[in-house]
Amino acid sequence: MELGTRLRTGYKAGMRALLCALLLTVGVLWTTVVTAGVNDDLIKAAGRGDLPEVERLLAAGAEISAGDKDGRTALVWAAMQGHRDVVRALLAKGADVNARTTKESGTALMFASGSGRHEVAQVLLAGGADIDARDADGKTALMIACGLLPKHLVATENREVVQVLLARGPDVNARDRFGNSALMYASMTGRSGIVALLLDKGAEVDAVDREGYTALMLAFMNLRRAEVVPVLVARGARIDVRGNDGRTALMQASANGCHEVLQLLFDKGAEVNARDKNGRTALMLAAENGHLEVARALLAKGAEVNAADGNGKTALAIASGMGGSEMKDLLVKAGAK
Numbered sequence: 001m002e003l004g005t006r007l008r009t010g011y012k013a014g015m016r017a018l019l020c021a022l023l024l025t026v027g028v029l030w031t032t033v034v035t036a037g038v039n040d041d042l043i044k045a046a047g048r049g050d051l052p053e054v055e056r057l058l059a060a061g062a063e064i065s066a067g068d069k070d071g072r073t074a075l076v077w078a079a080m081q082g083h084r085d086v087v088r089a090l091l092a093k094g095a096d097v098n099a100r101t102t103k104e105s106g107t108a109l110m111f112a113s114g115s116g117r118h119e120v121a122q123v124l125l126a127g128g129a130d131i132d133a134r135d136a137d138g139k140t141a142l143m144i145a146c147g148l149l150p151k152h153l154v155a156t157e158n159r160e161v162v163q164v165l166l167a168r169g170p171d172v173n174a175r176d177r178f179g180n181s182a183l184m185y186a187s188m189t190g191r192s193g194i195v196a197l198l199l200d201k202g203a204e205v206d207a208v209d210r211e212g213y214t215a216l217m218l219a220f221m222n223l224r225r226a227e228v229v230p231v232l233v234a235r236g237a238r239i240d241v242r243g244n245d246g247r248t249a250l251m252q253a254s255a256n257g258c259h260e261v262l263q264l265l266f267d268k269g270a271e272v273n274a275r276d277k278n279g280r281t282a283l284m285l286a287a288e289n290g291h292l293e294v295a296r297a298l299l300a301k302g303a304e305v306n307a308a309d310g311n312g313k314t315a316l317a318i319a320s321g322m323g324g325s326e327m328k329d330l331l332v333k334a335g336a337k
Contacts, residue, residue, distance in 0.1 A: 039066035046074035049083035071102030079108035082117040091127045105136040113145040116153040118160035131170045138176035147185035157191040172201045179210035187215040190224025192231045205237045212243035220252040229261045239268050246276035254282035259293035272301045279310035287315040290324045305334045
């Protein structure tokens with residue numbers, strides 16, 4: 001065969017091979033695009049609770065395990081939005097009840113719990129959901145249920161979900177990577193009813209987080225502490241525990257302006273002139289944050305008005321630096337120099 005003929009024959013063969021490869025690639029890409037579209041439609045249908053559409057898409061080849069950009073599957077979206085029948089259908093079709101999202105490493109049960117979907121939580125647990133599974137921060141479904149409080153659940157404190165979870169015997173004293181427990185989260189969010197439920201199930205009332213704070217100390221971070229604090233104290237919470245910074249419950253209450261619970265702490269023997277690691281007293285913390293009612297109560301209880309912290313500053317000096325004229329007047333009248 002002449003050289004020219006051989007070259008032409010080789011060229012044609014090469015082009016045919018290239019064309020076949022291109023067609024195969026286009027086919028794969030088209031299939032991928034179509035599949036991705038169907039999968040997205042499945043996730044959206046599950047999220048809005050459209051059971052007939054979910055069933056149609058699954059029959060059309062949608063991947064039940066496909067996730068969105070955050071790895072949230074159709075099951076996760078259905079659970080989060082409270083679509084119980086869709087959740088049942090997906091589980092019946094083989095959805096992995098313990099599948100994790102890529103963003104939070106969360107499960108369907110965690111999302112249902114945080115959204116207050118107690119009926120969905122029951123279905124997921126019956127389907128084998130791991131009640132003590134942890135997300136990327138080490139939180140369990142119970143911690144999430146106690147830590148998140150959507151507006152529509154304020155009145156009930158998300159109590160129904162917590163009761164569903166507690167009935168399954170979770171580790172009520174599990175800690176996340178911050179050292180927080182479910183009780184601590186319930187205290188931080190001011191949910192007295194949940195606090196009582198957790199204590200009934202054996203929650204450790206004086207457990208401390210990574211900063212050395214107890215549930216009682218953390219309760220002062222929330223505006224609803226007047227409801228939570230008496231529950232914790234009545235159940236034996238110690239008021240003399242000190243955080244890593246040396247602060248006590250009284251100091252935390254004073255720093256956060258919790259005048260309504262001060263008498264309860266006084267009645268339990270709170271030391272009014274205790275100092276933290278910086279030498280600051282409850283009065284100094286109240287002065288720093290401008291809490292007049294707290295300062296009045298502390299002074300009436302015998303707070304040392306001229307005590308100085310580790311930097312030699314008194315409550316008056318601290319108040320002066322903050323520009324609070326009313327606080328300065330109160331301290332001066334109490335004998336501050």
